Amino acid sequence: MSDCIFCKIIAGEIPSKKLYEDDEMLVFHDIKPVAPVHFLAVPKKHINSLLELEEADAPLIGRLLHKAQEIAKQQGCEEKGGRFIINAKSDGGQTVNHLHVHFLGGRALGIRIC
Numbered sequence: 208m209s210d211c212i213f214c215k216i217i218a219g220e221i222p223s224k225k226l227y228e229d230d231e232m233l234v235f236h237d238i239k240p241v242a243p244v245h246f247l248a249v250p251k252k253h254i255n256s257l258l259e260l261e262e263a264d265a266p267l268i269g270r271l272l273h274k275a276q277e278i279a280k281q282q283g284c285e286e287k288g289g290r291f292i293i294n295a296k297s298d299g300g301q302t303v304n305h306l307h308v309h310f311l312g313g314r315a316l317g318i319r320i321c
């Protein structure tokens with residue numbers, strides 16, 4: 208989508224600090240980290256939100272989650288873990304309407320969600 212920030216990052220029109228890339232996904236550091244480790248995993252296919260996920264794209268999101276946990280471990284969070292977050296639509300606090308998984312780690316996050 209032409210006005211989507213993450214599509215522009217995927218296209219290389221906006222720079223990002225990449226952690227991983229292949230044909231179907233990109234993993235990069237969040238521009239405003241809220242934890243010592245804070246990255247985003249996004250499918251290259253533009254999907255507005257998890258609430259718009261079609262069944263045919265379920266395997267893609269499975270692979271995205273698998274890669275996200277791999278990168279979380281590479282970032283030193285295997286032992287203590289962290290939090291995988293998918294915000295969806297306005298009540299979920301989604302600000303970029305391109306499906307993405309946050310990973311937060313490197314500090315104790317407590318039970319508060321935001």
Ligand code: 5GP
Binds near residue numbers: 223237239300302
């Ligand atoms: P949401 O609130 O939609 O779940 O999360 C969007 C995330 O994207 C936010 O944490 C925000 O900091 C991050 N973000 C927004 N614009 C950019 C950008 O241009 N580059 C990067 N690396 N992250 C961005």
Ligand code: ZN
Binds near residue numbers: 208212252254
């Ligand atoms: Zn997009």
